[in-house]
Amino acid sequence: MGNPLNFACGGCDELAARLAALDRGAPGPGPSVRAAHQLIASGLARIKSILDNLRRYLSVGDAQLVATDLAEEIDQALELAAERLRSAGVRVDKQIARLPVLWTRPGENHQVLLNMIGNAIEAMPGGGALRVTAHAHDRTVELAVSDTGPGVADEDRDRIFEPFFTTRRDAGGTGLGLAVAREIVMRHGGTIRVEAADGAGARFAVSLPRREAGER
Ligand SMILES: Nc1ncnc2c1ncn2[C@@H]1O[C@H](COP(=O)(O)OP(=O)(O)OP(=O)(O)O)[C@@H](O)[C@H]1O
Ligand SMILES: [Mg+2]
Known part of the structure; x- marks a missing residue:
């Protein structure tokens, strides 16, 4: 490659x-x-x-873990991407349940969210729907971003989280967005995976551990 x-x-x-x-x-x-x-x-x-x-x-990698309201982080990331979403003709469907406080590093969540939202926008050049969901399980919070683009080809599924893997080189893709997202999620003790969205498109699911303040 x-x-x-x-x-x-x-x-x-x-x-x-x-x-x-x-x-x-x-x-x-x-x-x-x-x-x-x-x-x-x-x-x-x-x-x-x-x-x-x-x-x-x-650049924000060494910051302290702080009490984080993930729903607010999602709103802020969608706000930052609002103009891109609008001009790409992408509709946003948000379903955020009541979430516990998470301990995360500010800025890093944004990066993960913006990388996934940016990829979704790029996968839907003719417009479509972006779905962002978050809900709590007993020990984790699951955040998912799905789109109605073409989805990830089976043969690429194992490679898209590798640094420098991109199918968008001609459009200036560096292939670092998902590698960085995975690094950040792993540093928070979580996991990230891709699956086929309901119907069509790609669904990226991030699972983050719930921690009590004392467990930081
Ligand atoms: N929502 C998506 N739908 C379809 N394919 C995707 C999606 N998100 C990522 N991919 C695939 O995964 C590859 C790697 O994504 P990644 O974000 O790491 O890099 P990139 O978007 O190509 O470049 P960069 O993020 O550095 O600008 C993409 O080139 C694309 O093939
Ligand atoms: Mg990307």
């Missing part, structure tokens, strides 16, 4: 071979040297954008 570092390294190897040929008296740099340089330059530009994203994503 296209890890940009591999592209950049491949380009470097190619350049090194060409330069070695130059040292042996071959003609001056030609198109393939320029192509190798292009490969390196585009690989490095992608690495830069990925690192910029990572820095933004993980």
Whole structure:
């Protein structure tokens, strides 16, 4: 799979071979040297954008756990995405039950929610419905985001949480959204999985542990 570092390294190897040929008296740099340089330059530009994203994503990683009202976090994330949802013609259906207080890091929930909501919007370019649900079980709270897009192909299901896996490279996807979401959820002791939504589309379900304040 296209890890940009591999592209950049491949380009470097190619350049090194060409330069070695130059040292042996071959003609001056030609198109393939320029192509190798292009490969390196585009690989490095992608690495830069990925690192910029990572820095933004993980900048809140060391914050303290605080008492969190997940329903409020969901409202705020939907508010932040409101303009994108509106212009994509995506209808929002929200079903939030009474939830216990959760201990989480502020900002990180937002990131998880926004990554899932962003993916859902991208999966429904012609509009559709976004469903956000949350309800409490005995030991966990389950939050789910589903859409009416094409869903995740069976062969991709095991890979979509891997860093850099994307089917949206042409649209600027870095393949980090779900990898970061999974990292955050795991740091909170939770799990994230994908399943087929009722009817059509994808459903991403996050399960977070309920903890008493003393168990922090
Ligand atoms: N709601 C969804 N419907 C269909 N496929 C999805 C959905 N969400 C994620 N995917 C698939 O999972 C892949 C990985 O998602 P992820 O959010 O990690 O990266 P991305 O959206 O491609 O890029 P980035 O989030 O970095 O901009 C996507 O490229 C897409 O193939
Ligand atoms: Mg994404």
